[in-house]
Amino acid sequence: MAFDPSQLPSLLNPEQLRAATHSDGPLLVLAGAGSGKTRVITYRIANLVVAHGIEPWRILAVTFTNKAAGEMRERLERLLGYQAGEAWISTFHSTGARILRREGEAIGLPSSFVIYDEADQLAEMKRVMKAMGVDPKLVDPRKVLARIDDAKNHARTPADLAKRQAFDELSRLLPELYRRYQEALSVAGAVDFGDLLMRWVELFEEHPDILRKYQNRFRHVLVDEFQDTNRVQYRLLQMLAGDGRGLCVVGDDDQAIYRWRGADVTNLLSFPEDFEGAEVVKLERNYRSTQLILDAAHAVISKNRDRMEKRLWTEEQGGAPLVLIVARDERDEAMRVADQVRDLLRAGTEPAEIAVFYRTNAQSRVLEDAFRLGRIPHQIVRGRSFYDRAEVKDLAAYLRLALNPRSNADALRVINKPARGIGDTTVGRVEAAAAEWGVSIVDACRQAAQIPGLNAGAQGRVRSFATLVGKLAALAATEGSTAGEVAEEALQLSGMEAAFQTDGSDEALDRLENVRELVGAAKSWDEGWTPEVDAGDPDAEAPMALAAFLEQISLLGDADEKVQGPKVSLMTLHASKGLEFEQVFLTGMEETVFPHSRSLGEHGGEEELAEERRLCYVGFTRAKRRLVLSLASSRVLFGDLRFNPPSRFLGDVPRELFGIDAATARIPSRPQGIHVVYDEEELDREQAEIDLGDDDGFEEEVFVDYSFDQRPAPAPRARPPTPPRGAMPIRRERQDPARSAGGFTIGSPVRHSAFGVGMVEGIDGDKISVRFPGVGVKRVVDRFLQRV
DNA sequence: TGAGCGTCAATTAGC
């Protein structure tokens, strides 16, 4: 064993040590960004096992992402070896799935239940609405699902919702839609993600004996990212951990960015009151960033109220100054970020150490264009993609049917895949019959002769689909059958392989490739598969290889989607949480972009804005060595041009933290209250419309000049064409040619408010090309130039 | 069945 408890004091700082070794009684670890919390959790577990003699299977550690769980398990394995495998270290959802598979029968859930993803849920909801005669145009099925998800996050049943006053159509219909949706899932032997938690609660509430079993078992419960827990999760923890003795939660209220999906920071903030005698340990020493970056981050986050006071510090004093890029528009911004990234790569920075963040996915397009154009190796970091491909989901649906033929979402998905002459009409009749008889789709197909309206041909086709599913199910149920075998068989018997081959197009062959990859994944899963033995519950039945494989697909992302070669990462701020990079670029630092417009004005209250601020804090604290912030003076959004003022978060960062950005020579740094000055000349709305016409976007003049002073953000004086904080749409319009003035000659010196003095190199109507020393050639509208 | 077209909406996203 690699772990020796007596060495802990030399491995951890005093606070970490206290957190890792505290015993007896609830513990809240407030772990600032980069303060080594995973380290603390793993050492804590190791210490429990080795120093306190706790059997590993008595330990439950829950996280939010598989990645976090994987990392934790890996680190624990290094400390404890094989014993680490006996601890339950997984996500809330995986834990729920595991417990429900074992105990779900008690609440009427078959152990072979399938887990519906968003697409399955949507399809199911559409069917429910259709059956209820609700027009999907009037009531958006996605919104219904969102509301149901929200209800599940709060552990609310359809009956709970029915008690509430409904003010709109959706709310009025919601309880019944919710009830029928659950009924449909039940018929299908399916659960959705929310159910993995909510039905788990239901199980514990209705069966105290089962709850007691797990309470007795898990002497220690550790929770990572506690600020992200929602009501249901909190309730589960309360039930499992009782008075909280043995409960250790780790989190950071400053990194709470998931309120919108049900997370409730109060779980963390009120932990000391909820669990009497709770010990609170603050980890404020940071091992990731430079002090300068931490200062910038603190400047932003400290403006939030209702936070647990803490301030990160590091021994890495100083650090590279922040850089501010002020770009003309979003394309310019993307190009300049790409340019700087290229410079870094040339200077030897590893691509994997560079990341570019943005608030919304829509911003990624221009960035990707610029990176592609600049031939910079990059990847957009998003969720899974392989398992989201249609053909892969199709084959997976056959596999799920093999295990659980009742799964209607899967049956309806593949009943006519590949095309086998079962059209919409037939499917509709099958569905109606299934609903009428209260049986599953596949069961109904088996009774094809009884289904009203089906002609002999349709009956035959429908029945053979049922036979197909039956064969796969029989194979899956055969003792010793493997996931790979079933997958292979499904590919053949379903006719998918033949269909792709017959088609023969590049696209079809591509898809064939993908489904074969899934078969390959199943086979390699078999190779690594050993039925689990739960040291804490030897009687628990181990799932079959196929079941485990499918669960992996449902709950895990693309484990196999490996990054090929070193690449620069592009991602949303939300996706950046938990990661770290040497060099971080944070783009779109503009009001209405970040903070997002939805958090401003009538849309958002104080809490929304506070969450944006935390998001900014998360973004800043990802940077290890250097942080580059960028904004665009103008930006095309939803087809029209907007001029957004600089983000208020920029204004929160003390100016001394910024260096000089060579590319925007006149803008030295940034002070209190960044404020916008619209060029020297007064710029009015009409003028703003000048010359933004050329669609290539590269020869426009900068109209808006960001300059800085110490005054607390005065209202933009040169009459902003917009209220200072709002975005203003301005239509693109060409300037009236008659207005263009001349008077400039090639070779003569001119002065520009932002670029300084330069030499005229070319004249094209009202656009003058000027070479500015240190800046390069700019195409500038003449009225912004002065003869010198 | 799938290409083509009009409509409509438009954070963030883990499991």
Place this chain on the structure above:
DNA sequence: TTGACGCTCA
């Protein structure tokens, strides 16, 4: 502006 979706027509 993009994209997702549903509907229509060949």
